[in-house]
Amino acid sequence: MSIIKVEDLSHVYSEGTPFEKTAIHNISLTIPEGEMVGIIGHTGSGKSTFIQHLNGLLKPTSGTITLDGRDIYESKQFTHDVRFRVGLVFQYPEYQLFEETVYKDIAFGPSNMKLSEEEIDERVREAAAFVRVEEELFEKSPLELSGGQKRRVAIAGVIAMRPSVLILDEPTAGLDPGGCQQILQNICEYREKSGSTVILVSHSMDDVARIADRLVVFSKGSILMEGTPEEVFSHPDELTEVGLSVPEPTSIAMALREKGVDLGSAIYTTDQLVSAITRWKGGPVC
């Protein structure tokens, strides 16, 4: 079952002025329910523009977007509901925190949904637990937190709306390796527990490759490649051409293959590389 279906989507910024710029061009994409989709592309490839269409923040210049089989512009009410059903976490989401306390900030989304107090409370606690924001932090000001904590609070603010699709734009940008690791782990856990669809936008191959089921590669406003990480990373040359790179373990495996050591093709995490090398060493002696 596909949850989001995009057909022939194009978007032109400042149409009719000297600043006119086509950001994305004729994009068609189907996102199956429950999948973890990674969108990768170089800066300016149109990936951020694309995802803002999925919850109706940007209106397409042409093309349609359907959620659960319904056009998101079908009615005003539905367009409004789409905001809650497709949760979008922007780049550097910590800059959107504004409430006096962490608790109130996470509750901002749910309270816009006009839920009851108890329901809001339940959702805030649940969302905070997903991203490991301890309850002691609830009464603190979001501005007092560390960078990684702020980011997790901001993500919790979107998760608290219980969206059926969660989109994250560069969730690990600007964090230290530990913080990156933690956020990615939180996202994986969230997806396992909630069963919702997750779209992860990133320019870092290593992050995405590890956790995504499927990859979509953007280049110059259109889709260059689409498929499982295995399929996508088997075209290293095309990726390099558009300024992307294959994950480190994959390039090591490829270098080894050139030297005559064939480890197989499905290698894009450190674990896979280690086990493949171990397997190769334990295999028939040459």
Place this chain on the structure above:
Amino acid sequence: MLRDITLGQYFPGDTVAHRLDPRTKLALVVLYIVGLFMAKNWISYGLVFLVTIACMAVSHIKPKTLMKGLKPLIIIIVLTAVLNLFYTPGTQIIEGVPMTWEGLKKAFLLVMRILMLISGTFLLTYTTSPIALTDGLEKAMNPLKKLRFPVHEMSMMMSMALRFIPTLTEETDKIMSAQKARGADFETGNLLQRAKALIPILVPLFVSAFRRADELAIAMESRCYHGGEGRTRMKQLKYAARDAVAYLLGILFVAAMVVLRHYGL
């Protein structure tokens, strides 16, 4: 959206108008306004109109672009026209209705005056980058330094403010989108609700503006910025032959206007 505001926006280009020294352009705008206010009757207004059209043609600015910039002023223009049309004494166009021929003429000329006044100043900002404009202003205000007026500091502040307008606009756009993604509603509700809806935008915007100001100050200090004293510039403003021609044309224009006014044309 916010980025569609064209008021005072710079359109990059490479026409004579773009290459003129900013000081020349500032002076020309002043001369243009002086000339415009001397206009009294059809012929003098016609001359100003021709000059405006000529300037637009020279700077390759399309009438459509200019019209877009004039849009926010429609209320003022309509109000001026209506007031003059009804409150000028004279012969009535239709018996019994307080509209007069004199009023019609006055309304038309006044509206033309407003339109041309704004078009002239728009042409300046359309063809001059904010940086060039502040540079020109600084140079033009140099004599004030003798009166201990902090000319350099003022123009530095001005160029920084101008520099951050697009950044803050973009930031506002981003914050608005982020809050909309969390279901914030800026378009419906009564005045109080709408004012309250601004809090989720204003708080993050102020926080980031202060952060930016802080970072900018540190960046400037670490590059040894210490005010205008002894500071040299990479791009020196230099007058060229075309500036002399432009000044001459400007003065000729004002002279012509003086003559026309003298004869009441």
